[in-house]
Amino acid sequence: MSPLPLTVDLFGKRAVIVGGGRIAERRTKTLLETGVTLTIISPNVTDGIWELYEQALIDWQPKLFEEKDVSAAFIIIAATNDPKVNCAVCEAAGSQALVNVVDNPKLGNVHVPSHFKRGKLSISVSTSGASPLLAKSIKNDLAAKYDERYVAYLDFLYECRQLLQSSSLSQDKQHQILSTLLSEVYMKPEKQTQTLNWLRVEAEK
Structure with a gap:
């Protein structure tokens, strides 16, 4: 099992x-x-x-x-x-x-499991006891990829999702926007600020 x-x-x-x-x-x-x-x-x-x-x-x-x-x-x-x-x-x-x-x-x-956190992001790796060293190695590889930038990025994605849910945009449009936000460009703080300002306006309509 x-x-x-x-x-x-x-x-x-x-x-x-x-x-x-x-x-x-x-x-x-x-x-x-x-x-x-x-x-x-x-x-x-x-x-x-x-x-x-x-x-x-x-x-x-x-x-x-x-x-x-x-x-x-x-x-x-x-x-x-x-x-x-x-x-x-x-x-x-x-x-x-x-x-x-x-x-x-x-x-x-x-x-x-071997795990690490980046704010709201939590990543765990398990080999079901077969090789804790391999689990640790994979975890370290992932930790290098998902670095400290993801703390702010996850907070940004969370706030975007909350604003979209309170907006009058359709479910399809909300899903489209959330998918777009997964682009690397939205890792930039200035892009996050710009997007949040736009979404706050949408949420007030």
């Missing part, structure tokens, strides 16, 4: 990471971007995790894993260097929880 890529809104959800090493730190920083309430379960943590704890961005419980630690978690990541502990975390997870086991993704039901 093939996994289905999904974008999940984790804002306000409870997340638990069991483990305090480098991988746990990377997962911690990724999850914090989503607005979760995050708890780390580990006797020891990296300096990076400790700093986040000192800033009150996460909760850290310096202890060994217990089954009750994940009882109310929406998303759980098993990131210790002990396969037995990671397996125990997976077994303790509720049937409705999202679970990622870093050393054996097949045990869980969630894979964390």
Whole structure:
């Protein structure tokens, strides 16, 4: 069976990471971007995790894993260097929880792809665990192509779409304009300003 890529809104959800090493730190920083309430379960943590704890961005419980630690978690990541502990975390997870086991993704039901963001643009690459290095290489290639210019460009496209939807233009005309905006010329800030000014006039008609 093939996994289905999904974008999940984790804002306000409870997340638990069991483990305090480098991988746990990377997962911690990724999850914090989503607005979760995050708890780390580990006797020891990296300096990076400790700093986040000192800033009150996460909760850290310096202890060994217990089954009750994940009882109310929406998303759980098993990131210790002990396969037995990671397996125990997976077994303790509720049937409705999202679970990622870093050393054996097949045990869980969630894979964390290699990904990057450019504002509203999010691009993920997964090889379903076959080759994380290849996924990272492809991600880097895409990140070079879709550079920081796309942050402003996506904001521009979003505002254009909102203005068109509130205009009296036909659906066909709106689709035609949106397709035209995909041209490279609209990556230029001056062209974006000119287009937005025109669309604001159209939206007021």
